[in-house]
Structure formats: C-alpha cells, structure tokens
Amino acid sequence: MAREPIYxxxxxxxxKDAQGNILILEDTDAINASVENxxxxxxxxxxxxxxxxxxxxxxxxxxxxxxxxxxxxxxISDSLDSDPRIVVDLVTVEPLPDQAMFHVLxxxxxxxxxxxxxxxxxxxxx
Numbered sequence: 001m002a003r004e005p006i007y008x009x010x011x012x013x014x015x016k017d018a019q020g021n022i023l024i025l026e027d028t029d030a031i032n033a034s035v036e037n038x039x040x041x042x043x044x045x046x047x048x049x050x051x052x053x054x055x056x057x058x059x060x061x062x063x064x065x066x067x068x069x070x071x072x073x074x075x076i077s078d079s080l081d082s083d084p085r086i087v088v089d090l091v092t093v094e095p096l097p098d099q100a101m102f103h104v105l106x107x108x109x110x111x112x113x114x115x116x117x118x119x120x121x122x123x124x125x126x
Contacts, residue, residue: 006112007085009033027110028117031086035106035119038079054079064100069093072102080106087111096122 009030011023025033041053056075073093080088090107099122106119 006110006115007031012037027115031108031110031117032119034083034085035080038083039076052082064095064097064102066095069095069102072104076104076106080108085111086117089116 006027007030008024008026011025012033015023017023038052039054039056043053044050046052054075056072056079070093073091076091076093077088080086086108088106088108090105092103092105094103094105096103101122103122104120108117108119109115110117
C-alpha cells in the first residue's frame with residue numbers, strides 16, 4: 001500500500017500529465033521546487049512579503065572563489081532557515097572559476113517524516 005504524500009504542490013513549470021492535468025509534485029519533488037523558488041527569488045521581489053527570498057544569484061557577485069562560496073553557503077542556509085518543513089543537513093558550495101559557476105549541493109530531511117532529500121544546482125555568475 002502506497003503512503004500518502006506529506007507535502008504536495010503544483011508544478012511551477014505547469015507541466016501536464018498524460019490526462020492533460022497540471023502535474024502535482026509530492027514530498028521531495030515539491031520541496032525541491034520550493035527551494036528553487038526560494039533561492040531564485042530576490043528579496044523585495046514579492047510585494048506582500050519583501051523579506052522573503054534567497055537573493056542568492058544577486059548576492060554572489062562576480063568573483064568565483066572560496067570566499068564567495070562561503071558567503072553563498074551562508075546565504076543559502078539563512079534563506080532556508082525559515083522553511084519549517086525541512087531541516088538542512090548539509091550545504092556545500094564548490095567554486096568552478098573556469099565555468100564562472102558554483103556547484104551547490106543541499107541535503108535536507110523532511111521535518112515530520114525523516115524522508116531525506118537532495119537538491120543540486122549550478123549557480124552562474126552574472
């Protein structure tokens with residue numbers, strides 16, 4: 001018997017299933033979409049909650065080095081502290097100067113179910 005999902009959300013890309021309905025993301029997929037949203041939205045972008053958002057790409061700057069990676073790691077951790085659904089287990093940020101990017105790995109646990117999730121992303125320098 002399949003368990004009921006704990007968290008669900010509409011696919012932010014509005015992809016559709018075989019029946020033409022908008023996909024519903026569950027558990028770690030829903031959380032990953034939310035994390036992507038949090039990290040991708042700049043603070044001040046949401047009128048109703050200007051303090052919300054990760055502001056991550058705006059705060060990276062142009063330097064791809066260990067100092068910027070440490071700053072980015074702290075910014076990601078701070079941004080996700082307000083999400084009560086997850087406990088952040090690990091945030092690693094590796095500078096990739098030849099590609100003008102950072103490799104970000106986030107590992108978390110869903111707070112109520114002890115389901116582990118992982119989110120991985122390349123953050124480009126503008």
